[in-house]
Amino acid sequence: MACKPEVSGPTYVLGDIGTHAFYLNEVMTGLEVDSLACMRQSFIESRAPLEDNAHVMIKFKGGAVGTLWASAVNSGSMHQQKIRIVGSKASIEWWDEYPNQLRYEVQGEAPRVLERGMGYLYQDAEGVASNRVGGGHAEGYFESWANLYHRFALAFDAADRDDQEALAGIWFPGIDAGIEGVRLCEKCVESADQDAAWVSYK
Numbered sequence: 001m002a003c004k005p006e007v008s009g010p011t012y013v014l015g016d017i018g019t020h021a022f023y024l025n026e027v028m029t030g031l032e033v034d035s036l037a038c039m040r041q042s043f044i045e046s047r048a049p050l051e052d053n054a055h056v057m058i059k060f061k062g063g064a065v066g067t068l069w070a071s072a073v074n075s076g077s078m079h080q081q082k083i084r085i086v087g088s089k090a091s092i093e094w095w096d097e098y099p100n101q102l103r104y105e106v107q108g109e110a111p112r113v114l115e116r117g118m119g120y121l122y123q124d125a126e127g128v129a130s131n132r133v134g135g136g137h138a139e140g141y142f143e144s145w146a147n148l149y150h151r152f153a154l155a156f157d158a159a160d161r162d163d164q165e166a167l168a169g170i171w172f173p174g175i176d177a178g179i180e181g182v183r184l185c186e187k188c189v190e191s192a193d194q195d196a197a198w199v200s201y202k
Helices: 013-029 125-130 141-160 164-168 175-192
Strands: 033-041 053-060 065-071 082-086 090-095 101-106 112-115
Touching: 013 053, 013 065, 013 082, 013 175, 033 175, 053 175, 141 164
Parallel strands: none
Antiparallel strands: 033 053, 053 065, 082 090, 090 101, 101 112
16 A cells, blocks of 8 residues: 555555454444544654554543554564453454454453354354354355355345345445544544544544
8 A cells, every 4th residue: 555645645554454443343332433532653764644553542422442553563463453342241352363263251250262153152144144164164254255245246136126125134334334434534633633632533
């Protein structure tokens, strides 16, 4: 990705990496952002004035808080896209380098690793249909794209037939996901330009 504002816009690592983690949060928690504060740094001279490292503190509506770290200078790391959700009684963590597993930690109990495709998981119809091979077998990146394209195809078909009921039952990321990614980048730039001041998200 070019590190030139006239090509990539006002951000580098936030737009290229941070938006993915931000979207994961939206899908997994449903929490809405109230305000954020962002620090951006350019450690590699050729990338300036755009950031190659960013830290974002987030306040969600309802009182929850979160942090987002996006970095292109995490030495030795291959691809550490992780999301950790901490609740009052338990926490979950997912890492895309181990896409079949979800770490589940209940306060006062030994951590558990939950495997994809197992009967002890929530068995909604959409989730079961997304499993292409049984649990215990490798499945991940390419299959996730195939599942997404399949949903797009079903949505196009339903729209062509003007079947609003079928269309409403198909989950896929829509234009709003892209709009929120752009908003994240704009608000982070606004905050960072004011020395990491808290700014309203909307």
